[in-house]
Amino acid sequence: MPVKTPITIAYGDGIGPEIMAATLKILTAAKADIEPEVIEIGQKVYLEGFTSGIPDAAWESLIRTKVLLKGPITTPQGGGYKSLNVTLRKTLGLYANVRPNVAYAPFVHTNHPKMDLVIIRENEEGTYAGIEHRQTDEVYQCLKIVTRPGCERIVHYAFEYARKFNRKKVTCLTKDNIMKMTDGIFHQVFNEIATQYPDIQNEHLIIDIGTALVAAEPERFDVIVTSNLYGDILSDVAAQIAGSVGLAGSANVGNQMAMFEAIHGSAPDIAGKKMANPSGLLNAAIQMLIHINQPKVAALIENAWLTTLEDGLHTGDIYSKEHSKKKVNTDEFADAVIERLGRNPTHFKTVEYKETKTNIECLGESKKPMAKKELVGIDIFVDNPNMTPEQLGEKVATITGPLKLIVITSRGLKIWPNCMIQAPFAQHCSCRFQTSVDTKNLSTVTHMDLIHLLQQFELLGLDVIKTENLYTFDGKIGYSLAQGQ
Numbered sequence: 001m002p003v004k005t006p007i008t009i010a011y012g013d014g015i016g017p018e019i020m021a022a023t024l025k026i027l028t029a030a031k032a033d034i035e036p037e038v039i040e041i042g043q044k045v046y047l048e049g050f051t052s053g054i055p056d057a058a059w060e061s062l063i064r065t066k067v068l069l070k071g072p073i074t075t076p077q078g079g080g081y082k083s084l085n086v087t088l089r090k091t092l093g094l095y096a097n098v099r100p101n102v103a104y105a106p107f108v109h110t111n112h113p114k115m116d117l118v119i120i121r122e123n124e125e126g127t128y129a130g131i132e133h134r135q136t137d138e139v140y141q142c143l144k145i146v147t148r149p150g151c152e153r154i155v156h157y158a159f160e161y162a163r164k165f166n167r168k169k170v171t172c173l174t175k176d177n178i179m180k181m182t183d184g185i186f187h188q189v190f191n192e193i194a195t196q197y198p199d200i201q202n203e204h205l206i207i208d209i210g211t212a213l214v215a216a217e218p219e220r221f222d223v224i225v226t227s228n229l230y231g232d233i234l235s236d237v238a239a240q241i242a243g244s245v246g247l248a249g250s251a252n253v254g255n256q257m258a259m260f261e262a263i264h265g266s267a268p269d270i271a272g273k274k275m276a277n278p279s280g281l282l283n284a285a286i287q288m289l290i291h292i293n294q295p296k297v298a299a300l301i302e303n304a305w306l307t308t309l310e311d312g313l314h315t316g317d318i319y320s321k322e323h324s325k326k327k328v329n330t331d332e333f334a335d336a337v338i339e340r341l342g343r344n345p346t347h348f349k350t351v352e353y354k355e356t357k358t359n360i361e362c363l364g365e366s367k368k369p370m371a372k373k374e375l376v377g378i379d380i381f382v383d384n385p386n387m388t389p390e391q392l393g394e395k396v397a398t399i400t401g402p403l404k405l406i407v408i409t410s411r412g413l414k415i416w417p418n419c420m421i422q423a424p425f426a427q428h429c430s431c432r433f434q435t436s437v438d439t440k441n442l443s444t445v446t447h448m449d450l451i452h453l454l455q456q457f458e459l460l461g462l463d464v465i466k467t468e469n470l471y472t473f474d475g476k477i478g479y480s481l482a483q484g485q
């Protein structure tokens with residue numbers, strides 16, 4: 001008797017329990033060698049007072065099994081608890097979110113019958129770090145955190161994935177024409193790592209035209225690697241044009257652990273009605289079986305699932321008179337897949353997966369000499385409800401010391417000196433201090449110089465809401481210039 005692989009199961013909220021029951025029924029019928037351990041997470045747990053949405057006992061199971069198959073979780077919008085999904089991804093170090101999007105024409109309606117792409121989304125960084133502050137009565141901020149090791153890991157993962165699954169091209173999507181540093185480092189790392197994979201084509205596109213092309217010509221893409229927020233949005237677009245958000249599964253992968261889930265949410269509008277398509281979660285479970293090295297069961301289930309689609313037994317989300325034979329509910333769909341275990345599709349290519357002893361592991365810590373970092377100034381943000389930019393500039397320019405006021409900005413736009421616009425938003429201002437206007441000719445300063453500067457802001461009665469130190473790295477400035485500076 002083979003040893004069964006323990007896996008942690010979370011049914012989740014909304015349609016979660018229905019699609020998980022259907023999926024587990026199929027896994028059992030296919031004789032997957034798994035030992036499910038059920039944990040409780042999500043809404044019920046939030047209501048019991050665990051603000052993280054996950055109780056301690058559930059962590060214990062996860063850390064032991066290292067594999068989680070998870071139903072969708074309802075996350076409050078706007079306020080309330082932090083997203084449990086994001087907590088799980090970050091706490092478990094699940095840095096890569098792998099989202100295949102495949103068209104199943106002519107059995108599922110799509111305008112893109114040849115579409116077959118995989119989105120590899122960075123899963124821990126960017127704006128999803130969720131670091132937000134309200135700084136003034138009217139101003140809110142979300143920090144976008146991007147690290148070089150984080151970029152290296154995800155880009156490496158994308159190329160390794162392409163190689164492992166015989167894909168030909170990796171496309172990187174960023175907005176580095178605007179966010180030259182955060183998206184810039186992602187693009188730069190992509191260019192560096194691409195050279196290590198001469199067998200795989202590479203290209204970079206700006207995210208806006210990239211998204212437009214995914215929507216219009218998805219067939220031109222193979223593997224896409226992108227950052228957290230872009231990848232999240234793009235993969236729903238891709239899933240929808242492939243046929244339905246109800247079809248796509250996703251893997252959240254780290255070096256130690258992995259979590260598998262459908263890409264869709266808890267669909268409260270159809271919860272409890274047995275209407276949900278379990279295919280997204282089933283496809284996630286197929287990825288899980290490959291991950292735990294049960295490729296034969298994965299292929300057995302996928303071939304039966306493809307045969308079910310070919311036979312026209314479709315849940316409501318993909319049902320159409322033109323493409324379907326019968327509309328089935330969640331349980332009927334699961335039973336139809338079970339009945340077809342052992343059959344191979346006739347239209348689609350029969351799926352085969354190879355045994356792999358190891359999963360992709362990317363550390364993202366290329367050893368580089370540390371740049372020489374020098375403190376050359378400070379941005380001091382103030383809450384300025386009353387003064388015009390000119391009045392504020394005049395006041396702050398009286399400050400003495402090695403650091404001089406160079407520019408005042410609001411929302412990244414220069415508003416002092418020589419403000420060119422009539423009525424700028426001036427309530428949230430950043431006063432930039434350097435030793436010289438010329439960024440090629442900066443001297444270093446000390447933290448005591450900065451403290452002295454801040455004391456003078458206090459004496460002037462200005463409300464400092466945040467500061468950002470300005471550094472050079474090997475003589476190059478490590479901060480953006482103001483728009484119009």
Ligand code: NAD
Pocket residue numbers: 015019071072073074075076085245246247261262263264265266267268269270275276277278279280317
């Ligand atoms: P959703 O994906 O739940 O639903 C969007 C639409 O798609 C709805 O009309 C729904 O009925 C339909 N749909 C989704 N899955 C389907 C399926 N399997 N079969 C048939 N139709 C399906 O998105 P939403 O309404 O924006 O979000 C609902 C909740 O889910 C929110 O609380 C959100 O935060 C959460 N959510 C969770 C996850 C996750 O757990 N990974 C992901 C996305 C959203």
